[in-house]
Amino acid sequence: MKCQFCSNPATVHLTDIVDSHKKELHLCQSCAEQHQLVTKQELNLPAILQNLIGQHLGPQTDELARLTCPACGIKYMEFRAQGRLGCPHDYVVFRSGLAPLLQRIHRANHHVGKFPQHSVLAPEQQAELVELRHRLQSAIDREAYEEAARLRDLLRRKGCHG
């Protein structure tokens, strides 16, 4: 069998199932190293996964696959695996992946219907507040109590009443 990249004999064979589709990669040692799938004789699993997913979903999604929401910390691929988003800001960060998905599910991509009559936060505000909360939580987890107090104070000053 030949390497999929350079046609040298393939010595690295990878198989993965993505969304119930079987995906195979056959590479020679040097291409596998060049694509960082194998480093120092060891398999680099995250890189392999990324490569397979990229191959499966196309180049645009390959880019998507690297996205992480700065507000809540969820990765696009985590969302795809779990089917649940992490925070309201994900609708902004993962927009290019979500729009076609929403079109498939709902055969529409724009809200028609009720609007809140009172306060609506701008997308940046929603993101900022979720991010502050995310940082607050990690400060608490790290037992960085001074930082936590500062962030809590900041959240309060942002007038965040939920």
Next chain:
Amino acid sequence: MNLDSLTHTSGEWLRGSGPESDIVISSRIRLARNLAAFPFTNRASTGQKAEIEALLRERIAKLELEPKLSYLSIPTLSSLDRQLLVERQLISRELAAAEGPRGVALGPQETVSIMVNEEDHLRLQVMRSGYSLDEAWQEIDRVDDLLEQRVTYAFSEEFGYLTACPTNVGTGMRASVMLHLPALEYTKQIEKVFRALQKINLAVRGLYGEGSRASGHFFQISNQVTLGKSETGILNEIKSVIPQIITYERQARQSWKRDNRQGLQDKIARAYGTLCSATMMTSEETMELLSFVRLGINLHLIEDLTIPTVNELFIHTQPAHLQKLKGTTLDGEERNAVRASYLRQRLREAGAHPN
């Protein structure tokens, strides 16, 4: 709120009244809402969930609703009490089984319930007996407006109300109608109805929602699409098919009665007779038999029982209700014996004389 008091009634959705209540059991609308400034429940830490719960609990208590809602913290409830709330459709199985701070605010009539920290921070629910989608919408719309004055929802002009799962985004609304369709199922016409519904994007589910079997010939019909249609648009789609299904079911009942009256009478009498005399009864069999008894009452083939009584038996013979009524936990075998004896006793009191 004393949960034990719930077991003495059948709850709003089984009251057995309201428009078209011979076929439509209940109408229900749910709205998914989230707070703008927090991660969604699945991504929130225990501390954040506690913060969300405390905040929402306080805001819900201030709502100008009469009568006031009572708040129940799910982790403090026994598993039996949680199951009781699931059987009464006041909370979802997911909320009962989840972890961390979460709860539900309930009205005494059980028409309004607000789940906190389900898949979304807020799941509002309004239930009505019979075919009353418009009334249910008016009420839930009002509760939603009142809540929105006190909390900031996650919302975008483009995608509407933002939800943890993209299948709920937009209106966040799931409207459903629960139908009793024994004749359509028995005459095997139900599949045709389902196929027609799926074509127009309406979902058909069993009594207890997603993944549950359609026991007792109960079917829930609900919208799947939440984005790109207004709330009234979604309701109109459901309303455009329900009267037709009701007509089909009535026609199927009448032609069954006309073409095979003896067979139908026998089926109903056997169901009634079994309920009055069996000594072991599973929950599944109870649903099936009560379903035929319910049909018998609606067709005036059984005269000494009423729909509210049968509806009450439907709910009281569910596992958690039965154990609550008995005041003790029972394993499967014991439950089947207690269920059969409870049915015999209730039907005797109701003056049952199967013939």
